[in-house]
Amino acid sequence: MSEETTGKVLLVDDEAGLREAVQAYLEDSGFTVEAASNASEGWDKLQVSTPDVLISDIMMPQVDGYQFLQQVREDPRYKSLPVVFLTARGMTSDRIQGYSAGVDAYLSKPFDPEELVAIVTNLIDRQVSRTPTGGDLPDIAAMAKQIEEIKALLTQKGGITKTPPPIRIDFTPREQDVLNRVAEGLMNKEIASRLETSVRNVEKYVSRLFSKTGTNSRTELVRYALEHGLVTDDD
Numbered sequence: 001m002s003e004e005t006t007g008k009v010l011l012v013d014d015e016a017g018l019r020e021a022v023q024a025y026l027e028d029s030g031f032t033v034e035a036a037s038n039a040s041e042g043w044d045k046l047q048v049s050t051p052d053v054l055i056s057d058i059m060m061p062q063v064d065g066y067q068f069l070q071q072v073r074e075d076p077r078y079k080s081l082p083v084v085f086l087t088a089r090g091m092t093s094d095r096i097q098g099y100s101a102g103v104d105a106y107l108s109k110p111f112d113p114e115e116l117v118a119i120v121t122n123l124i125d126r127q128v129s130r131t132p133t134g135g136d137l138p139d140i141a142a143m144a145k146q147i148e149e150i151k152a153l154l155t156q157k158g159g160i161t162k163t164p165p166p167i168r169i170d171f172t173p174r175e176q177d178v179l180n181r182v183a184e185g186l187m188n189k190e191i192a193s194r195l196e197t198s199v200r201n202v203e204k205y206v207s208r209l210f211s212k213t214g215t216n217s218r219t220e221l222v223r224y225a226l227e228h229g230l231v232t233d234d235d
Helices: 016-028 039-048 065-074 092-101 113-130 140-155 173-182 188-195 199-213 218-227
Strands: 007-012 031-036 053-057 083-087 105-108
Touching: 007 016, 007 039, 007 113, 007 199, 016 031, 016 113, 031 039, 039 053, 039 065, 053 065, 053 113, 065 083, 065 092, 083 092, 083 113, 092 105, 105 113, 113 199, 140 218, 173 188, 173 199, 173 218, 188 199, 199 218
Parallel strands: 007 031, 007 053, 053 083, 083 105
Antiparallel strands: none
């Protein structure tokens, strides 16, 4: 595991003992974990801050995991959010129902916590690799164009009317650092050098920023951040 936080997880499970044990193991493995005891509480936490991965039990009172997943997938902000189901139901038909509903991974209780960590890590890495503008190599011309667009935005910075974001967005200190550098028009390699970290870590943070702000490119990210006053002047 990296010494830096590897990602943010939202864990939803009505069984307190299991919830606390899974949360502790994930946090020991470097993840930041928000926990909820039911789908309603989980949905409320989802509105406050978008995680990198959602882990949910299926058998819960009032709203079960399938209904919760349907609610998540119907919201455009969470269509690509990786979801892992934890359940005591291990029948093939249950797994098929889960995958058909849009779950990304399915673990039957009892499970090996190391397997859960591996699944969560893999899902986060896949999200980064799917993001076309997360790195510097896939399309240099497109990246260069975005950098020019960002610099053009910065010349208009003083004239941009700031409004609060539609939902509260909590950035980690490192995410804020990366956002500030992206808003300077820096490439990932330059950001990595400034922050003394790896390009891979910068790519993960940029991907996380896209997810949290609902944007799909660096230009959109910077425009969103400037409009909502999310860029800070701190070094």
